[in-house]
Amino acid sequence: MLVFLNGKFVPEAEALVSVFDRSFLYGDGLFETIRVSHGVPFRWPQHLERLRQGSEFLKIAVPFGFEELRGFAERLIAENGLAEAILRLGLSRGKGVRGYSPKGADHPFLVMTLHPAPESDPQQPARWHLVTSSIRLLANERLSSLKTCNKLAQIMARTEADALNAQEAILLNTDGYVVEGASSNLFWIDKNTVVTPPLASGILPGITRSVIFELCDRLKVPCREANITPDRIVSCDGILLSLASLGVVEAIRLDDQPLRQSPVTAQLIEAYRALVDSETRAQCR
Amino acid sequence: MLVFLNGKFVPEAEALVSVFDRSFLYGDGLFETIRVSHGVPFRWPQHLERLRQGSEFLKIAVPFGFEELRGFAERLIAENGLAEAILRLGLSRGKGVRGYSPKGADHPFLVMTLHPAPESDPQQPARWHLVTSSIRLLANERLSSLKTCNKLAQIMARTEADALNAQEAILLNTDGYVVEGASSNLFWIDKNTVVTPPLASGILPGITRSVIFELCDRLKVPCREANITPDRIVSCDGILLSLASLGVVEAIRLDDQPLRQSPVTAQLIEAYRALVDSETRAQCR
Numbered sequence: 001m002l003v004f005l006n007g008k009f010v011p012e013a014e015a016l017v018s019v020f021d022r023s024f025l026y027g028d029g030l031f032e033t034i035r036v037s038h039g040v041p042f043r044w045p046q047h048l049e050r051l052r053q054g055s056e057f058l059k060i061a062v063p064f065g066f067e068e069l070r071g072f073a074e075r076l077i078a079e080n081g082l083a084e085a086i087l088r089l090g091l092s093r094g095k096g097v098r099g100y101s102p103k104g105a106d107h108p109f110l111v112m113t114l115h116p117a118p119e120s121d122p123q124q125p126a127r128w129h130l131v132t133s134s135i136r137l138l139a140n141e142r143l144s145s146l147k148t149c150n151k152l153a154q155i156m157a158r159t160e161a162d163a164l165n166a167q168e169a170i171l172l173n174t175d176g177y178v179v180e181g182a183s184s185n186l187f188w189i190d191k192n193t194v195v196t197p198p199l200a201s202g203i204l205p206g207i208t209r210s211v212i213f214e215l216c217d218r219l220k221v222p223c224r225e226a227n228i229t230p231d232r233i234v235s236c237d238g239i240l241l242s243l244a245s246l247g248v249v250e251a252i253r254l255d256d257q258p259l260r261q262s263p264v265t266a267q268l269i270e271a272y273r274a275l276v277d278s279e280t281r282a283q284c285r
Numbered sequence: 286m287l288v289f290l291n292g293k294f295v296p297e298a299e300a301l302v303s304v305f306d307r308s309f310l311y312g313d314g315l316f317e318t319i320r321v322s323h324g325v326p327f328r329w330p331q332h333l334e335r336l337r338q339g340s341e342f343l344k345i346a347v348p349f350g351f352e353e354l355r356g357f358a359e360r361l362i363a364e365n366g367l368a369e370a371i372l373r374l375g376l377s378r379g380k381g382v383r384g385y386s387p388k389g390a391d392h393p394f395l396v397m398t399l400h401p402a403p404e405s406d407p408q409q410p411a412r413w414h415l416v417t418s419s420i421r422l423l424a425n426e427r428l429s430s431l432k433t434c435n436k437l438a439q440i441m442a443r444t445e446a447d448a449l450n451a452q453e454a455i456l457l458n459t460d461g462y463v464v465e466g467a468s469s470n471l472f473w474i475d476k477n478t479v480v481t482p483p484l485a486s487g488i489l490p491g492i493t494r495s496v497i498f499e500l501c502d503r504l505k506v507p508c509r510e511a512n513i514t515p516d517r518i519v520s521c522d523g524i525l526l527s528l529a530s531l532g533v534v535e536a537i538r539l540d541d542q543p544l545r546q547s548p549v550t551a552q553l554i555e556a557y558r559a560l561v562d563s564e565t566r567a568q569c570r
Contacts, residue, residue, distance in 0.1 A: 016301035019396045026436035027312020098400045100443040100468055111304045115383045143437055150435035151311035152428055158385040174459055183385055
């Protein structure tokens with residue numbers, strides 16, 4: 001597989017970065033995970049806009065124009081011959097002097113890698129067991145709302161899920177609300193309304209999360225933001241998770257509790273899949 | 286400068302790591318910063334014990350024995366001819382599959398780099414201006430007590446200090462207490478007692494911090510742990526910071542407030558310098 005390495009296309013084995021790179025040293029960087037279908041990155045502008053916001057906050061200049069990057073991404077997809085894929089775009093602050101101060105680190109480093117899309121069978125959609133993680137997220141913290149390369153909280157949460165043979169961990173924030181999955185946004189069904197925690201709860205503003213709002217609008221399903229406690233979420237009418245790589249996923253168990261399943265979830269799973277398919281097909285050259 | 290790269294000694298320009306390394310992707314690793322004096326790493330066993338505790342929690346195996354590593358560190362110091370230095374030891378979980386789960390990532394990657402010691406003149410010790418950071422730390426969080434490669438909170442805090450021409454930022458935790466510096470532990474003087482926040486406040490258990498306890502004992506200066514609020518710390522009898530690279534540093538200003546200076550701080554600065562000098566000289570072969 002070829003890798004886009006800050007302007008060059010190189011084989012995986014040559015895709016190397018300095019051990020003085022600040023993303024290696026401190027996780028001082030940002031990333032995006034983008035679904036590619038029909039050779040087209042789904043919602044490229046939204047992902048790049050989120051990257052832009054993060055890079056503005058962290059003061060890391062993006063070393064290529066967004067249209068130029070899109071050209072590189074398309075070439076990466078074409079040269080690897082992988083039309084159904086996950087594209088990972090990583091932006092590091094690059095090399096600097098020892099220590100936390102980013103002073104003088106002004107050669108950012110951008111990497112794009114391509115990964116086979118996870119296998120999925122529309123007839124047998126994934127159904128996840130969830131566990132409640134012991135790791136908490138900071139509510140109202142600007143840094144938590146960015147897709148940064150500081151992911152140990154999520155890694156430890158995911159490790160807790162792995163240990164119990166669950167597919168995802170859900171995390172509480174410092175206010176005591178259940179707010180997101182380790183690698184997904186969290187939604188629940190309350191009667192026929194789709195509900196998700198507000199951005200201020202300390203979550204990542206998922207691109208797939210925002211697409212679910214669009215789909216609810218289109219399907220005339222009411223959708224709103226609210227906070228929920230762990231004891232209340234188990235008795236809701238359904239839980240679903242959203243993430244770029246897999247789209248919408250239904251949860252069927254949380255810790256030791258079986259979860260209700262809602263027809264609304266099935267509708268969203270199908271609507272999301274259809275949207276990715278039609279939108280990328282339409283953009284495919 | 287030569288770099289120790291997971292078993293090999295290579296020139297800086299060849300000290301490279303895969304872009305699929307999890308410390309580059311997610312900050313999935315740990316590090317130690319160790320003062321080297323007279324060619325000897327000061328308090329090597331304590332640093333390696335902290336690394337061991339972190340690696341146990343994150344479940345990253347240290348790929349070399351501690352005595353073997355010490356041999357590599359001594360060779361790195363000797364070959365670079367840098368007897369007064371800062372040694373950085375970084376441990377990454379290594380390459381894995383895409384995503385947060387560490388499953389299958391079982392080839393950890395260990396790097397040691399050497400950096401010239403910061404210049405310091407015993408006649409003119411550093412005196413820092415501090416700023417209060419807007420970034421908060423999670424109290425009572427196990428992850429915050431490890432020296433992990435997730436350092437964006439500290440980087441952003443340090444950026445706030447840089448912007449105001451201050452040398453260090455101090456951070457509050459989610460309980461509202463002032464708990465540590467971006468790259469240092471925090472102490473204040475209350476009459477003639479040296480006080481520092483307890484470990485449960487969400488701070489890093491600094492090796493230099495623990496040496497200060499020893500020195501207080503030796504100097505017969507009372508020393509204890511306590512919490513302090515931002516409004517109370519400005520009126521204390523002195524603030525000092527501790528960190529491996531510089532030892533003990535006195536603060537003379539916090540935000541817009543000048544700080545009192547205590548003879549106890551001067552005593553600790555001198556006692557720490559003398560201890561590093563005598564202890565490493567005694568171990569020097």
